[in-house]
Amino acid sequence: MTRSLLRPVLALCLVLIAGGAPAQAQEAPAFTAGQRAEILGILRQALREDPSIIREALAGLEEADRRDRSEAQRAAIAGNADALFRDAADPSKGNARGDITIVEFFDARCGYCKQLQPAMDALLRRDPNVRVVLKDLPILGPNSVLASRALLAAQRQGRYVPLYDALLSLRTEPTEAVLRQQAERAGLDWSRLRRDMDDPAIGARIERNLALAQRLGIEGTPALIIGNTLVPGAIELPALERLVAEARAALNPR
Structure with a gap:
């Protein structure tokens, strides 16, 4: 042979x-x-x-x-395109009418998510046609769940993104005392926020995100969906820009 x-x-x-x-x-x-x-x-x-x-x-x-x-x-x-890209309840950053949507599954306690954020922020500054949908995925314990509840409650006061930016810059545990401090700094009404955090509807949203991540085979955070590509883990700005360019090219084939 x-x-x-x-x-x-x-x-x-x-x-x-x-x-x-x-x-x-x-x-x-x-x-x-x-x-x-x-x-x-x-x-x-x-x-x-x-x-x-x-x-x-x-x-x-x-x-x-x-x-x-x-x-x-x-x-x-x-x-799962509708749940990923077209859920009107999802918070987002960047251009709400951008031609490219990135979906980011994150945990507010995740070190790799914190590592990714400077590159994501730089991408939004350099590319004005990108929208980032934020999906809370609290998988790292009770404080992760607490932080996700606070973020989703902050959305009801129109302050999701300021609190998100604060928590992703945080280098301490997001305990309730820390969350209160960060929420008040972000201009939130803490009493209202704390009540909303216990709303079953917020728990249901977190459960939907967890179920969606499971259907996609996501095993950790951060996880990005860019076009039809799932990207596990933190990546650098050049890789982000390349994936966005590929997704944009797929939308506008020559």
Whole structure:
């Protein structure tokens, strides 16, 4: 068997060893004991002669898995487009009529979310046609939930973004005492804010965000949706600008 033919055979064997198989393989007849022995013998000889074959086969499998995940994420984004991009209840920053909308899932206690914010703010300064939708995703404990409740309550007083900016710059825990201090500095009525924080409707909004993140396969914060791409983790300004440019190009193909 030639080296070029060994690669697909080895890839198939690795899939079978891993416990899965493509549809075509599942439809094929099972190997006989003799055929299995012959294949294993060929593989052993080939790997002794050229160990790079297995590295290339594994890389091919990883690339196929990455493509599958990417396609699944694009389908999930398309299937949840209204909840992501067109929910009138969501707070936002930037140009409300911008041609590109970025959706940011964040936790106010998340260090990586805080790390991302300077790049996001710089993007909004440099690109006046970007809108950022903010999705509270409090996954880091009780103080995260408390901060999200405060933010969503602040939205009722038209002060979501000032409190958001304050909390994302915070280097201490957003305890209730700290939230009160930051809220008052942001011009909020604390008594009203505190009452609104306990409104079941705010809890329901947080639950919707958590369910949406789960449907999209989001496993941590921050997570950005830019066009049809899900970007996990904090990224730098050049990467943000590149992804925005790609999303804009997809809207206006030449």
